[in-house]
Amino acid sequence: MIVPLTRQKFEQLIPLIATGPQYKYYWGKFPDFLQRLLISVVAVAVVFVIKVVLRVDFGGIIFLLGLIGALYWLWGPVFWASMRNVKSRRCKYSGFLRGRVLDYWIAEELMGKQETVDNKGDLVIVENREKRIHLEIGDDTGFTAEYKAPLRSAYKVIARGQRAELLVMSNRPDLSSIDEISDIYIPSRDLWVSDYPSIRRDFFTEVSSRLRRDEEDERPRRRRRRVER
Known part of the structure; x- marks a missing residue:
């Protein structure tokens, strides 16, 4: 589920001037x-x-x-x-995505090459590789997104089916086409999967908590509607 955000909230989540992280x-x-x-x-x-x-x-x-x-x-x-x-x-519209971890995997990626000379004077090319975790996130509407980040030991607790939250950005009002996504927050573990810390995490967790409270308040109303019918 993608919840549209106001421009004001979007600019709070992604500040103009760099944050400490x-x-x-x-x-x-x-x-x-x-x-x-x-x-x-x-x-x-x-x-x-x-x-x-x-x-x-x-x-x-x-x-x-x-x-x-x-x-x-x-x-x-x-x-x-x-x-x-x-x-x-520069993206005009944004939304708060509440989905789940559909899949994840670990792969080595080539980050760069460096030329050096060995003891015999021969030119040697050294490849700099890094293990990165790939996450596939999706929701009930069929939306899917993939995010990758350098592998950390804290990511061992990630499992398929866990709720995952992130910010999506688009230039379309209906958010039908996503141009960019933020780092990923897994509430059950209070864990961030991140390469670049693109958003203000304190504001993001505040939005997350508010949406969860709204969802919990909405559940009794739905039950009452079913009873009335």
Whole structure:
């Protein structure tokens, strides 16, 4: 079942500016930090050459650009996470999907290749592979979606038939065509299956709890209707 959400609620779930978990995701590992730091050093060097060697003076503009470039290692994750959020927010409509885990499986995926040289001086290509879990989620209407994420030990508790909840995004008012989906929440285990933490999880669990309460309140009404008939 897909419950349509208002634009206001959608923008609360997917913020414009990066959240803490999103910043952490794009902060990455130590090599990612070194790459950003190198970009910052190059930016400072370029500004130095323009300002000192070429003696080009644009007032405070060059200094400002140099300062921004020097701090790229710090603000870079905010920028890239915010750009990813903007991409999701371009979808005009959204809905809250309450379905179940139809199937899941684990597969190795090629994440990249790296060229190196062995002890004999021969060129060796090293493949970087990662185990990822694939989840197929569906509901009673026939809707299905597949989501994949890096494998975690916490995912051992996932089983077929478990209730699964996620945010779906579309550019059609009736949500008949889904353009993007969020990470997946399994309420019975209070577990998130996630690659990139695309949504505000505190808001999402609040919406989830409210919908469950509404469903529980609706059940007695349905029973009364059947009795009256």
